Amino acid sequence: xxxxxxxxxxxxxxxxxxxxxxxxxxxxxxxxxxxxxxxxxxxxxxxxxxxxxxxxxxxxxxxxxxxxxxxxxxxxxxxxxxxxxxxxxxxxxxxxxxxxxxxxxxxxxxxxxxxxxxxxxxxxxxxxxxxxxxxxxxxxxxxxxxxxxxxxxxxxxxxxxxxxxxxxxxxxxxxxxx
Numbered sequence: 137x138x139x140x141x142x143x144x145x146x147x148x149x150x151x152x153x154x155x156x157x158x159x160x161x162x163x164x165x166x167x168x169x170x171x172x173x174x175x176x177x178x179x180x181x182x183x184x185x186x187x188x189x190x191x192x193x194x195x196x197x198x199x200x201x202x203x204x205x206x207x208x209x210x211x212x213x214x215x216x217x218x219x220x221x222x223x224x225x226x227x228x229x230x231x232x233x234x235x236x237x238x239x240x241x242x243x244x245x246x247x248x249x250x251x252x253x254x255x256x257x258x259x260x261x262x263x264x265x266x267x268x269x270x271x272x273x274x275x276x277x278x279x280x281x282x283x284x285x286x287x288x289x290x291x292x293x294x295x296x297x298x299x300x301x302x303x304x305x306x307x308x309x310x311x312x313x314x
């Protein structure tokens with residue numbers, strides 16, 4: 137999956153939904169899922185006019201979004217769907233990458249960023265943060281320990297009932313027989 141390093145506070149402003157466009161000097165043909173990597177640099181903190189976000193992580197993947205367009209800021213008003221860029225406080229171009237469906241990872245994943253778009257193996261994200269898993273039917277969850285089918289107990293477990301894992305059934309002496 138493609139990822140892009142974005143300096144703070146802008147990576148956090150994207151995750152908060154306050155920044156819907158990422159300013160870049162270069163265009164991209166990529167459309168689709170994009171991981172948001174918060175860079176380690178603190179040099180951009182002084183460039184933000186408003187108050188800084190309370191929560192900022194550095195050197196980690198912090199979210200994902202859909203990259204839906206790449207627009208020249210100077211010509212955004214020519215397109216009905218991008219006219220909002222002219223009034224957006226964080227859009228300045230020269231090119232604006234349009235970000236939608238932004239979601240913050242439950243837990244930031246420490247990761248080394250790189251210049252430009254770079255590849256991240258999706259399995260690294262899935263193992264580090266079960267929230268990242270694709271949407272589907274609700275996961276089973278144990279009523280005792282809270283483990284799920286995507287995040288099992290450390291020692292491993294299965295299911296003896298819809299809401300009870302094998303580890304907790306064994307510990308409680310609760311065995312279900314059909």
